[in-house]
Amino acid sequence: MQNLSSFAILNVTMKKIVIIGGCAAGPKTAAKAKRVNPENKVELYTMENVISYSACGMPYYIKGAVPSYTNLIIRTPEDFKKQGIEVFLNHKCTQILPNEKVVIFNTFNNGVYETKSVQYDELVLCTGSRPYSPKIKNINLDNIFHLKVLDDGIKIKEKMEKSKSAIILGGGYIAMEILEAFVKNGLHVTVVERNKNIMSQFDPEISDIIKNYIIQKDGKQVDFILDDEILEFTGTKGFEGAVTRNGKHLQGDFCVIASGVIPNIELAKEAGVEIGITGGIKTDNRMRTNIEHIWAAGDCTEENCLITKKPMYAALGTIANKQGRVVGINLNTDTSGVFETFDGILGSAVTSYFDFSMSATGLTETKAKIYAKNANIEPISALVTKRDKAGYMPDSKSITVKLVADKRTGELLGAQAVGAGDADKRIYTVTSALKANLTVNEFLHLDLTYSPAFSSTIDPLLTAAYKLKEQIDR
């Protein structure tokens, strides 16, 4: 009995936590789990040769804004070691054995390929995501890139610096950032997007504003091929061009595929971990999977939409970090008594093309209308184009704000803001309102800070809310 008891205490106060994945969620989980209980033995495994870096920063490295890729590295294995966390680079996980509480890794040790089996008390899957590769003929030609790991960023930059033209497959958030990088570096760029518009995450009229801004500013350097897709890459030695469904023959020195990411869930699935309908690992709001002692966080998981209450998938560094924090706390719930939840997301996102920012949260009108088919809501919207500060301020710039609400309850559903002016942080305000289920009627009373250098007396957000209210009152 005494033995059993001390064994139990040992188990409770000191756990071996094994984390797979070294980009964002993994390192965050490791750091938090160790900080909450320094007794924990925390091991972080990654198949890359680097950990804890900002994948989102790569476009800025390619552009030249961030001078070196080493700037993107947040913490080194040595930093973790100082905190008492062991980091294992170049370790590729090949199997999870939940019953044995063991993970199998393949790695090189002194030049010798070896298989390693690692015991865990708690396992955290932070296996991330990988670029989605559309089915295209000759996709394995040289000079066709994805942008996912740090090495990709380095290679794309090297190639860009020797090139005069490029093709970007995809017209979403990351595509905009790469486009800016290439345009800034003097390239001619062809963007191929299968939707009718770039940035199709926004409502069509907002996407149009974005497209028109880019064409007006850099139309000589940028071609948009919309409502079309690449069927075949061409080239004898390496990539030379592409042929589209509509029969367009495109040329370029290289191509970047930026058509979204898919979660890395295969290992988890094989081990019996439940996968959600979006394709990401399903967790509860404490980030526990269906298998005891296995947790998941970051790009490999699916999230809950705070508005529709339905699963959605988003791969973003901010979510990965927040979830890592939650897991790090919850790994210690049995000793600390404290737990934390990750309640869901709004699909909030922001990017920019030079000084033109584009950000959104919650549902677009398009998405709200789809949602309305199976929900008791009646979406309405209001769009306002207005200066971002007092109109007489010489540096005031135009921004467009669109608010979406439910006419029946008056509750806000989402917001989009774009423009060369101060658009993005205004969306922050709406994330807060959506979290609180504020109605339009409540929102339009917001006591936003005002000074001519920062806003108009009635902020564009509130003007949009006034317009929504008129529709609700009708």
Add this chain to the structure above:
Amino acid sequence: MQNLSSFAILNVTMKKIVIIGGCAAGPKTAAKAKRVNPENKVELYTMENVISYSACGMPYYIKGAVPSYTNLIIRTPEDFKKQGIEVFLNHKCTQILPNEKVVIFNTFNNGVYETKSVQYDELVLCTGSRPYSPKIKNINLDNIFHLKVLDDGIKIKEKMEKSKSAIILGGGYIAMEILEAFVKNGLHVTVVERNKNIMSQFDPEISDIIKNYIIQKDGKQVDFILDDEILEFTGTKGFEGAVTRNGKHLQGDFCVIASGVIPNIELAKEAGVEIGITGGIKTDNRMRTNIEHIWAAGDCTEENCLITKKPMYAALGTIANKQGRVVGINLNTDTSGVFETFDGILGSAVTSYFDFSMSATGLTETKAKIYAKNANIEPISALVTKRDKAGYMPDSKSITVKLVADKRTGELLGAQAVGAGDADKRIYTVTSALKANLTVNEFLHLDLTYSPAFSSTIDPLLTAAYKLKEQIDR
């Protein structure tokens, strides 16, 4: 009976609305009242020779950012005339007779001084505020200015352009803007503030950050005389300097008094309109005074604090515009059936000194502690200094965010944000949270937009919330 009935209909569908005050709340009321019901006869009276201008824009005109003071004029009397609103310039109201529903004005008509009596169905008091003048010996010397009406701005700019030094009495929001204008124009400036710190609307440690920034940037041009006050202005012909309570002898080419404003309520008071404990006109949340058919809006009114639920006074263009909109709608409630409320304020405000912005909403810790003496709350706070975007972005800058909450309920009470980075719009987020009574626990889950060019993966706001949560959980 028929006559009476048609008279009643006439009265209901066509009202004569008389508005006193032409800066912000007045014009807004006029425009809205006319738009809601074009049948209304709307008359706008002002004692100035100009209407509808941005008083808040004057520091930017003085600085030189706004090229001409005419840029500050939003709408001219002719613009109003086109909308069917009559504007009467140079009309000074001398008496309100509520029983007779008459207002008396003094004016010049073709060079002849005359008294005019104007009948109203509804009267709206938008009499604004005036600078507070501390009791100082020789305050009427030449070259001592206030900054309130457009003409003040013009005169100060003229004087500044011929001067090498100035004294600013006061260290608040407007003082910061004038200070920037003077420093930018090469003057040496002495700021005299009776509190222990400039920007004493903030908590002391935040005020210190502001002061240190200014001294570090422009210490050669700026002297702060704190915890002291001017007792006497000196000079034989005009202003030459000042003597302080602590015996300091200050010199300058001119002086601007920026020590706050007080509401213009005397006429209202004489007419029996109730004045609140803050000194502003008391209204209900539909902006009605205690006297039937008399309304008030803008700087002459007092507001309700959304947090303490107690009266507070704030003179801001954004409030004036929002209240003007509310009155304009409510003047028509009997015909439209629609009414609007003005629920209160958070004391939100923002200003900047060059690229260093300072903004706040809700209660500071100082104010929360005072409030706690008579309320069942236990204020706690968290302060975070962090980059405004990903640390590796070369243009990322430091900002400091302070959140204040009630440990007992977990509800947020207020926020302050300062810094050379993107601080101000983050306060917007908190105004939304305060409006919705969000708790720290809810706030820290906000799905804020993220991209390295716009924020860190965990926004400074959320880092501050995490720190607050640790205190709440303790």
